[in-house]
Amino acid sequence: MMTLSKKLWLTFLVFVIVTVGSAFGLAYILYEKLYVDSVKEELVSTAKKLAYDYEGGELDQTFIDQVNWFSEKSHFEAFAVRNPRELAACIPYEADYDTLIGPEEREQLLQNKIIEETGYSERFDRQIISIIVPLLEDRKLNGIIYLYVPLERIDELASSLVIYWTAGAVVIMSFLLAAGMKWTRHLTKPLKDMQSAAVRLSKGDYSARVSERSNDELGMLSKTFNEMANAIETEDELRKTFLATVSHELRTPLSYIKGYSEAAMNGMEGKEKQIAIIHRESKRMERLVNDLLELIRLDSGKMKVDKMPLPFAEIVYRTVETFRPAAKNKMIHFDLNIDEDVIVNGDEGRLEQVMTNILDNAIRYSNKGGMIQITMIQEKETMKLLICDNGVGIQEEELPRITERFYRVNKARTRNDGGSGLGLSIVKQIIELHDGELRIESMEGEGTTVIILLPVLT
The missing domain is CATH 3.30.565.10 (Histidine kinase-like ATPase, C-terminal domain)
Structure with missing residues (x-):
């Protein structure tokens, strides 16, 4: 049987697991929103600046060399090509031209829209974010600029924090474990006290009480338990008094009946008086018994009205x-x-x-x-x-x-x-x-x- 303290501890453990899981989930959300989005914004901004130097006409070698020079100085990989079909041979992951630039993507380029692509590179063993910027003149696509960057993995970004994270997690979990056990014992102690007191009540110890330590629900429950115990003890005292009184009330007429009947049997004088007393006491017993039966019916709720x-x-x-x-x-x-x-x-x-x-x-x-x-x-x-x-x-x-x-x-x-x-x-x-x-x-x-x-x- 699972005790209440075990249930509370299990609830606490589930809460900790959910909290830690939520923390990791939040970390990945922040990774996606803060890091990845910022990389995309920087790529787009850089690509626009490079495209701004394009002055129109056929894409000359000078512009291509200028882009290559930027690639050597930047942490982004960048290159310019005259024919978009050359792009499939330049990217760092497997893809054909139709996969990269299909009819829909080509239409976007002709509308001077930037294309964002994300793919996995086995060479880098990580995700790649790439930007394709069109170089247009009178809606004629004379070339494209392609920029890409391998994304840092979240474990690489957090590698410097792993030791601190682990140490902090151990300390926090140890603290939570100790505090949780202490708090669980604190919460369940009044209930254990009530259980012990209830056992004593069931065995006839009507003096059993529990301490009223707080004003919360447990404190109110303890107060109610004590009121119930007081009522039971009072009722027990009344029952004992009632039985003792009934016994006393019956003993008196019985002693009269016994004494005068023995006197009559022994042939003592005044038999008529003795019989009258016996009759009086028997009527008294009859009335007492009838009244007791009435009270029993009233108390049990069985008296019909x-x-x-x-x-x-x-x-x-x-x-x-x-x-x-x-x-x-x-x-x-x-x-x-x-x-x-x-x-x-x-x-x-x-x-x-x-x-x-x-x-x-x-x-x-x-x-x-x-x-x-x-x-x-x-x-x-x-x-x-x-x-x-x-x-x-x-x-x-x-x-x-x-x-x-x-x-x-x-x-x-x-x-x-x-x-x-x-x-x-x-x-x-x-x-x-x-x-x-x-x-x-x-x-x-x-x-x-x-x-x-x-x-x-x-």
């Missing part, structure tokens, strides 16, 4: 009637102020479960002879339901945690009354599934108000 248009007033009335016997036992009075025209889009069974849990708490924590006020109004596109009691209330610092699982304000009293500590957590999640909001306001000793906000159908 079958929404349909509902007059919420009917759910309120029906739930209140269900709790009238329990309220009567504590001499609690209901005061209802309900807008019966409010229609919500919701699951009837789940919303009834919400009302059941809230009214159960309201009656449970209200004093004898108290009152529970239920008010439902519509404010624009929202239904606002308020359930107020004048019971024991809740301390202000405990309100933010009231919907947490297994959280109890009065733990001893709740256990005696059979509460699981899960009701409000379930209520909150069901309301959120209906795109609503749950609020709880309370003052210790004065009572509690539960506020439910749900969108209405208009």
Whole structure:
């Protein structure tokens, strides 16, 4: 398997190769543009100057000798011929007259245009640049001047720089190699740290973290990884707390059931009381298990919410009637102020479960002879339901945690009354599934108000 550092190093190597290749390509382009073009320009300029001395008429020997004399003094080879057909015998590479001066080239000469030729010479083992300049009089071709020069090869031009080039290349490549390896290790170290931390997380070490060294993408990835690790660690702590609480909640009724069932089996007095306690604790276990199953369905997203248009007033009335016997036992009075025209889009069974849990708490924590006020109004596109009691209330610092699982304000009293500590957590999640909001306001000793906000159908 190719690691990321190897991939980065391979990318770096390819980059260096492409860069060196581009440098050589640029060298050849400069060779062509600067050297070859300059030679051509100089040849043309020289040829024009030689042709300027031609005064017309038949090409005499004096002019030919003058051109030959120039050839001896110049680094260009130059000669003049009367008949262009003599040219094939003078040039330094194999070519016949028709190849050098065909019909097209001859027409150019008659138009007093210069011809440029390039060919390879085995004798010189290099390219040859040549110029053919016409000597005209009244569109009659009386002769031509021919100049040529062997081109220097690029390796010959750079021969003096080869040693410096090689030494410089070695130094630069060594530097790039060392810098590339160091930079690759620098780039991949955060990823290796994250890999190591991820392995620790997978083995249950939720304290694994990585250092946040920069503000770039890798730094942001490290920060995100640490946030994920924090979330996993928090979730693990919550899971452990949840399991410990569930175990504790089940242990208490089980110990009651076990103890009183043994007492009943041993024929101890007060059998009816013992059976009543066993029945109470079994109901408490049943309620706890049912609440746990509800939470599992909510957390897994498997709880189905079958929404349909509902007059919420009917759910309120029906739930209140269900709790009238329990309220009567504590001499609690209901005061209802309900807008019966409010229609919500919701699951009837789940919303009834919400009302059941809230009214159960309201009656449970209200004093004898108290009152529970239920008010439902519509404010624009929202239904606002308020359930107020004048019971024991809740301390202000405990309100933010009231919907947490297994959280109890009065733990001893709740256990005696059979509460699981899960009701409000379930209520909150069901309301959120209906795109609503749950609020709880309370003052210790004065009572509690539960506020439910749900969108209405208009």
